[in-house]
Amino acid sequence: MASILIAEDEARIATFVEKGLRAAGFATRVAPTGTEALHLAQSDEFDLLVLDVNLPGIDGFAVLEALRGSGSRMPVIMLTARVELHDTVAGLEGGADDYLGKPFRFDELLARIRLRMRRDDDTGAVVxxxxxxxxxxxxxxxxxxxxxxxxxxxxxxxxxxxxxxxxxxxxxxxxxxxxxxxxxxxxxxxxxxxxxxxxxxxxxxxxxxxxxxxxxxxx
CATH class of the missing domain: 1.10.10.10 (Winged helix-like DNA-binding domain superfamily/Winged helix DNA-binding domain)
Known part of the structure; x- marks a missing residue:
């Protein structure tokens, strides 16, 4: 079973995403701060990171920078209300695989997650x-x-x-x-x-x- 880390400090959104992903066949864990998200993301326990930008501690851009600086190639989908062009460009150029603005629809997030899971055998998710x-x-x-x-x-x-x-x-x-x-x-x-x-x-x-x-x- 593929495991997804959700870095999100808004409890309502984190719960919504977590329930949806579990129903879709994924294991999940929520990190409410940037510091915790970075620590967990570097543990090699997760197959993909859903990363909010506005996190307490260190923000999502800093988490992404540190993650890519350590050599991690874990797929990262940034999920944020900051959808201005310069923010999107900064996220993608910083190493994010995708960038989805809030408010969002779960089926779109799920489709993007499945797209980033390279091979069906690697995901553990039902096809x-x-x-x-x-x-x-x-x-x-x-x-x-x-x-x-x-x-x-x-x-x-x-x-x-x-x-x-x-x-x-x-x-x-x-x-x-x-x-x-x-x-x-x-x-x-x-x-x-x-x-x-x-x-x-x-x-x-x-x-x-x-x-x-x-x-x-x-x-």
Whole structure:
């Protein structure tokens, strides 16, 4: 199982990212300060670092500089509200592999993490998910039902993946919004219901069951 270090001092965001990555099959650990993040990143226990810039102690740029100065080639994805061009350039030129601005959507972060994991054998993460006749390739983002290929949008695929990773479990609308649409979602939105409808049309009407007053379940 691939292990990811999350350097993030905002507890709400750190918890959101950690829960999502664990659901996606990764082991995780959170470092709330730059000093702790650097110490853990140099321990060779992790396969990738999600690094916030505005960390207490030493900031993300200093962590990255020290990490690259020590010869570490661990993939680093910088996650920050500082998205001005000079900050992005500084991060990438400093050795970051990617730079994602806040607010962000979890499925985009997850896609970037998987992209940076060089080979499937190295990640330890599941590449193909199956439930009955439904098959999802999380690397290529392609779906099949039986022998037929099904075209899914990025958001539809992420929603389908969430269901397949949690078969038989009732997922509330709030859980789906948080995991698929991001931590800054509108809790009053009906977008999850709309996209469940899309999946039923494309994957089969009986695949996702409505649990009244609670949410949805893959059956």
């Amino acid at each position: 193909t998910l199956r439930h009955g006749e439904l098959e999802l390739d999380v690397r290529t983002r392609r779906a099949r039902v039986g022998t037929h290929s099904v075209e899914l949008s990025s958001r539809e695929f992420s929603l389908a993946e969430e269901f397949v990773r949690n078969p038989g479990q009732v997922l509330s609308r709030e859980q789906l919004l948080s995991r698929v649409w991001g931590y800054d979602f509108d809790p009053g939105s009906n977008v999850a219901d709309v996209y469940v409808g899309y999946l039923r049309q494309k994957l089969g009407a009986g695949l996702i069951e409505t649990v009244r007053g609670v949410g949805y379940r893959l059956v």
